[in-house]
Amino acid sequence: MAKSSVDKSPLPLIRDFSLAQTMIYEGKAYHVANPTMLTGVTGQTSHALTLATIYLGNRGSRQMVPLWARFSQSGTVAGGRIQWGIKIADTDQFTSGTALTVEPLNADLGGGSQAVGQHTATIPAFTAGNARNLAAGELFMTVLLNNAADPLEMLPFPGCCVINPGGAMYIYTNAAITGPTWQFDVAWAELEV
Secondary structure (H helix, E strand, O other), X not given: OOOOHHHHOOHHHHHOHHHHHHHHHOOOEEEEEOOOOOOOEEOEOXXXXXXXXXXXXXXXXXXXXXXXXXXXXXXXXXXXXXXXXXXXXXXXXXXEEEEEOOEEOOOOOOOOOOEEEEEEEEOOOOOOOOEEEEEEEEEEOOOEEOOOOOOEEOOOOOOOOOEOOOOEEEEEEEEOOOOOEEEEEEXXXXXXX
């Protein structure tokens, strides 16, 4: 039986979030986490669009569908608040950073990812109209915050957007005096276009 054009669209998978487990089982889901276990990655001390805490670039021909972006603060931060935000770009813009290892969530069935990950990334000024805001928030605290009990889920919901081939996702975090330090796990599915 011939495949319909719907077979190539990620929309049916996005609508049914219980299928995230199926994508993981089938080897279509990948993630990045701290490069050294129990060693945090530090965000910025001010919000600058040219400095991303985490960068993910879609360098292949498949669409990336974000599943989760879980961040837990490690250490302390002074300044009373942490700001965070996520931008999606239609055309990848990236200068430099520290490489993250992209791994399949199902090591037995997962093939190679077409995405690249970096932390503490530098990005050139965005081309006008290229990037759009996906989510943003602010955590209000006392002057000194200890590690939060629950991780911060930065995505509005699994499958909230699609990063097309050649596009990218940028996650920003900053605190006014000392940059926040994070344990993190960011996951996505890769689907044929």
